[in-house]
Amino acid sequence: xxxxxxxxxxxxxxxxxxxxxxxxxxxxxxxxxxxxxxxxxxxxxxxxxxxxxxxxxxxxxxxxxxxxxxxxxxxxxxxxxxxxxxxxxxxxxxxxxxxxxxxxxxxxxxxxxxxxxxxxxxxxxxxxxxxxxxxxxxxxxxxxxxxxxxxxxxxxxxxxxxxxxxxxxxxxxxxxxxxxxxxxxxxxxxxxxxxxxxxxxxxxxxxxxxxxxxxxxxxxxxxxxxxxxxxxxxxxxxxxxxxxxxxxxxxxxxxxxxxxxxxxxxxxxxxxxxxxxxxxxxxxxxxxxxxxxxxxxxxxxx
Amino acid sequence: xxxxxxxxxxxxxxxxxxxxxxxxxxxxxxxxxxxxxxxxxxxxxxxxxxxxxxxxxxxxxxxxxxxxxxxxxxxxxxxxxxxxxxxxxxxxxxxxxxxxxxxxxxxxxxxxxxxxxxxxxxxxxxxxxxxxxxxxxxxxxxxxxxxxxxxxxxxxxxxxxxxxxxxxxxxxxxxxxxxxxxxxxxxxxxxxxxxxxxxxxxxxxxxxxxxxxxxxxxxxxxxxxxxxxxxxxxxxxxxxxxxxxxxxxxxxxxxxxxxxxxxxxxxxxxxxxxxxxxxxxxxxxxxxxxxxxxxxxxxxxxxxxxxxxxxxxxxxxxxxxxxxxxxxxxxxxxx
Numbered sequence: 001x002x003x004x005x006x007x008x009x010x011x012x013x014x015x016x017x018x019x020x021x022x023x024x025x026x027x028x029x030x031x032x033x034x035x036x037x038x039x040x041x042x043x044x045x046x047x048x049x050x051x052x053x054x055x056x057x058x059x060x061x062x063x064x065x066x067x068x069x070x071x072x073x074x075x076x077x078x079x080x081x082x083x084x085x086x087x088x089x090x091x092x093x094x095x096x097x098x099x100x101x102x103x104x105x106x107x108x109x110x111x112x113x114x115x116x117x118x119x120x121x122x123x124x125x126x127x128x129x130x131x132x133x134x135x136x137x138x139x140x141x142x143x144x145x146x147x148x149x150x151x152x153x154x155x156x157x158x159x160x161x162x163x164x165x166x167x168x169x170x171x172x173x174x175x176x177x178x179x180x181x182x183x184x185x186x187x188x189x190x191x192x193x194x195x196x197x198x199x200x201x202x203x204x205x206x207x208x209x210x211x212x213x214x215x216x217x218x219x220x221x222x223x224x225x226x227x228x229x230x231x232x233x234x235x236x237x238x239x240x241x242x243x244x245x246x247x248x249x250x251x252x253x254x255x256x257x258x259x260x261x262x263x264x265x266x267x268x269x270x271x272x273x274x275x276x277x278x279x280x281x282x283x284x285x286x287x288x289x290x291x292x293x294x295x296x297x298x299x300x301x302x
Numbered sequence: 303x304x305x306x307x308x309x310x311x312x313x314x315x316x317x318x319x320x321x322x323x324x325x326x327x328x329x330x331x332x333x334x335x336x337x338x339x340x341x342x343x344x345x346x347x348x349x350x351x352x353x354x355x356x357x358x359x360x361x362x363x364x365x366x367x368x369x370x371x372x373x374x375x376x377x378x379x380x381x382x383x384x385x386x387x388x389x390x391x392x393x394x395x396x397x398x399x400x401x402x403x404x405x406x407x408x409x410x411x412x413x414x415x416x417x418x419x420x421x422x423x424x425x426x427x428x429x430x431x432x433x434x435x436x437x438x439x440x441x442x443x444x445x446x447x448x449x450x451x452x453x454x455x456x457x458x459x460x461x462x463x464x465x466x467x468x469x470x471x472x473x474x475x476x477x478x479x480x481x482x483x484x485x486x487x488x489x490x491x492x493x494x495x496x497x498x499x500x501x502x503x504x505x506x507x508x509x510x511x512x513x514x515x516x517x518x519x520x521x522x523x524x525x526x527x528x529x530x531x532x533x534x535x536x537x538x539x540x541x542x543x544x545x546x547x548x549x550x551x552x553x554x555x556x557x558x559x560x561x562x563x564x565x566x567x568x569x570x571x572x573x574x575x576x577x578x579x580x581x582x583x584x585x586x587x588x589x590x591x592x593x594x595x596x597x598x599x600x601x602x603x604x605x606x607x608x609x610x611x612x613x614x615x616x617x618x619x620x621x622x623x624x625x626x627x628x629x630x631x632x633x634x635x636x637x
């Protein structure tokens with residue numbers, strides 16, 4: 001194995017060595033991330049949530065809406081329903097497992113949308129400046145002055161509540177911070193000499209934006225997006241709590257909404273999904289913090 | 303016909319304090335296979351001249367306001383942007399003073415060279431990559447097949463400048479503009495890079511426009527030199543002539559400040575008294591007159607133009623060197 005890594009080995013290898021270089025770079029990055037205790041803890045929490053969403057589904061494959069047992073069973077009271085049931089006898093363990101998948105899905109997809117919109121708008125504003133920037137900045141401000149959650153509620157209410165509309169609504173309300181961040185990165189980076197050097201070899205605007213500036217602007221976007229996933233999960237839970245979730249899908253927010261009436265008699269119905277949300281959000285926040293330490297060159301080894 | 307022929311170039315910048323002519327009435331030509339040095343202090347308009355040729359002046363601030371730039375017969379000042387883009391990096395390339403900031407920190411140098419090729423040539427990814435390795439070998443980077451994967455921060459200063467040169471040469475340009483290519487490097491590396499530029503130029507027969515403030519560099523590599531002062535070319539001559547018999551008092555002053563090996567320790571270093579005038583408040587006459595020991599009344603009133611085209615041109619009413627007296631000088635003596 002050690003022979004593969006020595007100098008001559010690399011010299012002889014063709015495309016295979018490029019693969020190895022990429023792997024080495026990924027390892028180096030992994031080491032940087034794992035150097036942060038926050039990132040390690042966050043990753044462990046998220047791994048647990050992912051395990052619940054995937055392996056847990058094998059354990060509790062039933063329909064979370066099915067009334068499968070006696071109502072208001074406390075956790076541990078009946079081994080058939082280890083986490084108890086709600087007031088209509090629906091199994092809470094099945095609900096929580098189903099909610100984990102929904103939360104992760106909505107968090108990831110809506111963040112992809114918000115990152116895409118934010119990066120596009122921020123890049124155009126920061127690169128072109130002038131009137132393009134002025135117009136786009138007004139659009140960003142417009143979205144920032146309307147309270148995010150109210151806008152999300154309105155969007156979901158206009159369309160039929162479903163997973164797709166929740167994803168869309170959360171994505172639409174959460175891109176402005178990314179756009180601002182990318183814009184400020186672009187404003188700085190466009191003045192760097194390597195951008196001028198790109199122009200001297202004949203690059204056009206699109207190429208300068210995509211190949212020269214964007215790769216340099218991405219690290220902070222990764223950090224913000226990780227935090228934005230956490231926020232999206234909270235927003236989804238809040239929408240579901242208000243009854244604006246997908247009626248066919250059991251999410252953590254839905255369960256909290258269901259348990260609201262019995263919160264004094266049976267706090268566990270609200271408590272368990274609440275803990276699940278806290279763990280997931282905390283996991284993403286810690287991971288974001290760790291990524292920030294690893295990706296931010298100013299903080300590195302100082 | 304010279305490869306690059308600049309005539310009466312005027313480039314202006316709009317600043318809050320007013321419009322400034324950073325480059326004024328500049329005549330300059332570079333032939334194929336020729337090295338022309340553009341010499342001057344910082345702010346004398348050398349770099350602005352170069353960026354004018356590439357039409358890369360900061361948008362909304364600087365613009366070419368007069369004159370013509372012909373490249374291989376094509377007028378560049380009026381060329382559409384798309385055609386200009388096809389020229390940059392393809393037929394006219396540029397290298398920079400600080401190689402670390404001229405390279406993209408997050409991309410491998412191989413990627414950056416391959417991209418320069420693929421911008422102008424219909425080459426596949428693999429082909430461009432092979433050519434990048436080839437170019438790195440040509441600019442003297444050892445074990446290029448491995449270095450091609452390196453990122454700029456993994457290379458030394460000299461290696462970075464070699465990589466920058468490889469990018470500039472990717473499409474075999476006819477004209478290479480080098481803006482202070484050795485200023486940021488240490489002395490031994492400087493000599494290597496100059497050597498490399500000279501070799502590459504001889505191999506390819508490129509025209510080389512070398513911008514520098516270092517007269518030592520000029521003496522070493524240039525065939526001809528143009529001296530700039532406050533946005534204008536004050537003297538232009540073959541390097542030997544310029545060093546042996548400068549005609550403009552400013553050139554003479556610059557050369558005098560170089561000849562320090564004959565000085566006795568303890569004596570003051572020779573310098574040109576005074577400072578360069580602000581481009582916002584240019585004197586009406588010769589820009590150098592306030593600092594010139596030979597200045598006379600005419601110098602403060604009338605701006606001297608560059609003398610008629612020829613091997614040795616000078617913009618001075620009273621050029622150094624006996625025998626050649628201008629009408630103004632004769633007038634001054636008569637008075």
